[in-house]
Amino acid sequence: MSDIHKTDAPIVHRPIFADSTSLTLPTLRILQEDGHLYPDAELPDIDQTLALKIYDTFLFIRALDERMLASQRQGRISFYMTETGEEAADIGSTAALKDNDMIMAQYREQGALAFRGFTPDQFMNQIFSNEKDLGKGRQMPIHYGSHKLHYMTVSSPLATQLPQATGYAYALKAQSKPNCVICYFGEGAASEGDFHAALNMAGVYKVPVIFFCRNNGYAISTPSKEQFAGDGIAPRGVAYGLKTIRVDGNDVLAVLKATQEARKLAVEQHQPVLIEAMTYRLGAHSSSDDPSGYRNKEEEDVWRIKCPVTRMKRWLILQGWWDEEQDETLKQQHRQTVVDAMKKGEKVSPPALDDLFTDVYDSLPWNLEEQKAALEEHIRRYPESYKKSSWRFGHE
Structure with missing residues (x-):
């Protein structure tokens, strides 16, 4: 075989066709649903302080999503998207990064922004498009962005952030900066051409980027089985020359561990990585969606048992770092904080x-x-x- 072909494949003399069973990736899982670890599991780098910060962000996002969805139904805001059921994916992965690593979000990663320190007032200023909004009221609700927190402004068109992430990571490499980019997207976005262009370029130029796919089973109303015939999204990363791992997206310890290792590969070796997090969107796609039209309650109930927030709470209690009384107190505090910020934000004048x-x-x-x-x-x-x-x- 000529050395112009980049392959080390063996030579055979009879036809052998590969199919989707030729590459089936395992799923990393560390934390059981009852809060215990699997016997042979390897913990991520996590201490009590980090664990409680992650969980605090979980509860804040639950309070924010609950109140904002209700506000949309009341006509106080025009649009909202919850991340209920997917909190471990973006919050757990962001917790593995340095604060000056760039986040390029799709639209369901408000947890990543909250973990970085975006305040309740800042959330409300953006959602209400008032004069204190960092985007000056030019974007629809949930299209957050923060230069200070290294969180690229959300863009409505699907998958545009993927090639942007590769380009940004190329610049980091060119400047010898010890940072990476994490780029979030859903499995539906992996059907866009931007996905393939971004991963191919990243694989060829070896840039420090982590592509993080939230595979929640649905591209709005289209189930995964009608989106693609292969074994999820992860095998595509292997095909493009990326280090690839699949994780239980409802297991925050697995997500944290995988992303910590992915960051080392990206920053220290300039090796791009694809992480596929298998999770489930418990809420609607957006406030304009009715999921009862394409899935049933029984399916949702199965995934409620796998709730990432409950799973982490049980682990924290077993560690002796948390209890039910603290849990209820913090939930009430976050609910009140969100309500207070909402009342404040909706009274601020729109931008000039x-x-x-x-x-x-x-x-x-x-x-x-x-x-x-x-x-x-x-x-x-x-x-x-x-x-x-x-x-x-x-x-x-």
Whole structure:
């Protein structure tokens, strides 16, 4: 075989066809559903402080999701997406990173942002698109972003963050920075062309990126069996030359362990990694979705037993680091914190209309100047439609 072909495959003299059974990856699981460890399990690097921070973030996200979904139903916000049932995936993996590693999220990773220190007020400012929103009210709810916390702003189009993650990781490598990128996406996004371009480029150029697939079984209403015929998403990583591992996405210790090892590979060896976390979305895809149309309660009940929050709580109690009284107290504290932040955030004025035109060009081109003048004239012509004091130009 010529050395121009990058393969060490043996030579055979009769046809052998590979199929999906040729590569079936195992699933890493450390924590049992009752809170005990598997006898031969290897723990991640975790102490009481880190464990309680992870669990605290779990409970905050549960409180945030519960209150915001109710607020959408009340008409107080326009849109929301919960991550109920998937908390171990993004929070557990983020806990394995350095604070200045870049996070590129899809749209269901508010837990990663909360773990990094995004405050309840900041969540509400973004969700209500008020003048304190870091994005200046230009994005729909849950499209968070924070330069300070190294969390790239969420983008609505599916899978665009994947090639961006490879490019960002290439820059880290070129600058010899000791950091990596983690890029979250669902198994549905793996059907987009961006997925294949991103993984292929990462594999070829050996960049420090961790692709983290949350395989929750559904691309909105389409079950996995109707999305692909292979053994999940993980074998695709092997095909593109990435180190690949599959984990129980509801086992926070398995997620933490896998990501800690993945970061070492990415940063120390410039070896890209694909992690496939097998999990389940207990809630709807979004506040616009009704999951009863494509799955049944019996299926959901099976996965409720596997709840990552309950599983971790049981482990914490067995460690002597937690108890039921503390649990209930913290739940109530987070609920009150979220409610207080929500009431505060919805009273803040929307951004000034100037912000519709700024931050694209150093100085406004003539066409945007004309559009801005036309908008000002429109508001002056129809003042009754714009009674709110928030409809104003400038930040006076």
